Amino acid sequence: MTYTLIGVYSVTYAMKSKNILNNMGYYCEIERQEKNSRTGCGYVLRVRDDPQLITGILERSGIKTSGKQTVERGR
Amino acid sequence: MRQVYFDNAATTFPKPPSVAEAVKTAVEKAGGNPGRGGHSFSVNAGAKVYEVRAAAAKMFSAEPENTVFTQNCTHALNLAIKGIIRPGDRAVISSMEHNSVARPAYALSKQGARISVAAIGRSDEETVKNFRAEITSGVKCVICTAASNVTGRVNPIRKIAEMCRSEGVCFIVDGAQACGTVPISLGDGMNFLCTAGHKGLYGPTGTGLLISDGKYALKTVIEGGTGATSGELEQTGFMPERLESGTVNTVGILGLGQGIKYVETMGMQRIRAHEEELCDILIDGLKTIDGAKVYRRGERFVPIVSFNIEGIPAPALSNALSEQGFALRGGLHCAFLAHKTLGTLPDGTVRFSPSAFSSEKDVYALINSLKKICKTGV
Numbered sequence: 001m002t003y004t005l006i007g008v009y010s011v012t013y014a015m016k017s018k019n020i021l022n023n024m025g026y027y028c029e030i031e032r033q034e035k036n037s038r039t040g041c042g043y044v045l046r047v048r049d050d051p052q053l054i055t056g057i058l059e060r061s062g063i064k065t066s067g068k069q070t071v072e073r074g075r
Numbered sequence: 076m077r078q079v080y081f082d083n084a085a086t087t088f089p090k091p092p093s094v095a096e097a098v099k100t101a102v103e104k105a106g107g108n109p110g111r112g113g114h115s116f117s118v119n120a121g122a123k124v125y126e127v128r129a130a131a132a133k134m135f136s137a138e139p140e141n142t143v144f145t146q147n148c149t150h151a152l153n154l155a156i157k158g159i160i161r162p163g164d165r166a167v168i169s170s171m172e173h174n175s176v177a178r179p180a181y182a183l184s185k186q187g188a189r190i191s192v193a194a195i196g197r198s199d200e201e202t203v204k205n206f207r208a209e210i211t212s213g214v215k216c217v218i219c220t221a222a223s224n225v226t227g228r229v230n231p232i233r234k235i236a237e238m239c240r241s242e243g244v245c246f247i248v249d250g251a252q253a254c255g256t257v258p259i260s261l262g263d264g265m266n267f268l269c270t271a272g273h274k275g276l277y278g279p280t281g282t283g284l285l286i287s288d289g290k291y292a293l294k295t296v297i298e299g300g301t302g303a304t305s306g307e308l309e310q311t312g313f314m315p316e317r318l319e320s321g322t323v324n325t326v327g328i329l330g331l332g333q334g335i336k337y338v339e340t341m342g343m344q345r346i347r348a349h350e351e352e353l354c355d356i357l358i359d360g361l362k363t364i365d366g367a368k369v370y371r372r373g374e375r376f377v378p379i380v381s382f383n384i385e386g387i388p389a390p391a392l393s394n395a396l397s398e399q400g401f402a403l404r405g406g407l408h409c410a411f412l413a414h415k416t417l418g419t420l421p422d423g424t425v426r427f428s429p430s431a432f433s434s435e436k437d438v439y440a441l442i443n444s445l446k447k448i449c450k451t452g453v
Binding site: 009010011012013014015016019030031032033041042043062064 | 109110112113114117118121122125128129138139140301302303304305306311313314315316
């Protein structure tokens, strides 16, 4: 299955993002970043839906993201 | 001897059983360090802390990221006051401030800030007029308590906020006695609302909140590990972590979550009505005691009654009450400026502050004890 990992800078933003997306019916789980970004550790949101749509929702809620990456994972 | 607790303005006691249960569960099950790892312990603890953050934010009409957990209201006020005011800045405080405002303001004045005091007047109108006279060009910040911890008087926060907004002045409110007792939120127009978690919100001691509208970025007083942007030496700019360096008080925070739920479930208005009734009973009782003086001047009050009995210094009277099984706080209540304003230095007053758990029967017993002390002396 294809997922997108969207980086956020803190656990608060990760939790807020998950709440917003889940409340809107979108799948979202929180993971720790596997590889540190330039600024150091953070969290990633694992989402299934269109990443552009998801980051748009997050940005409108004032949540800054730190990049995204598409990954393939086995079921 | 059975002890009756009437010092809830200092900290509420007892706490609701749900708070004690949440604290126990937190110790036993929420063991991870929130925001500090990707393992399930950390993520679970982070999720639970976030739940409380979101509930507190909702209660005060804030965003979760602008809701900072602190140790207490004094901590929150220090973060806000010292985060805004710099040497050379001008600031205004009210004449009824607790030391949690007056002392940081005094400390800043020694570093070159210019602090002036606006008198709380006989009426709200007079108070607003006094603030208007002090909020002149160049004032950066106004700090005012929403309700006095000595007299319980509620101040016209909304009107002061309007003035501050129109003058572009930052407004910090001390909500220690108001939050959980009277409706107050960022909707009233302040930029920062500071409060304790362990008073009207019925959380454990060691909890407080700094709530902001996000308009002002605070200079930090404490820097350190935040779990965010750890690869930079510069303190993270992301809120609330920017102001929450070090491991947060997960156990206290989860207890606070249940305290907030308790207030919401019981209803703030219902709790206040009960406490006001107990205050009225005491005030009526004090009217029957020769030489009793109640310090209540103003239009609205939170459930606090400050009083004195002629010829008995407040500390001696509270000691005598303690010996008879009643816990009331006598003295200056960490509010030198307020007592100076009231003319009650050096001994202060005796303060009665009930909670949702206080009973009428115990207030009548307190009145009888006061009468006995007046008859026999201390």
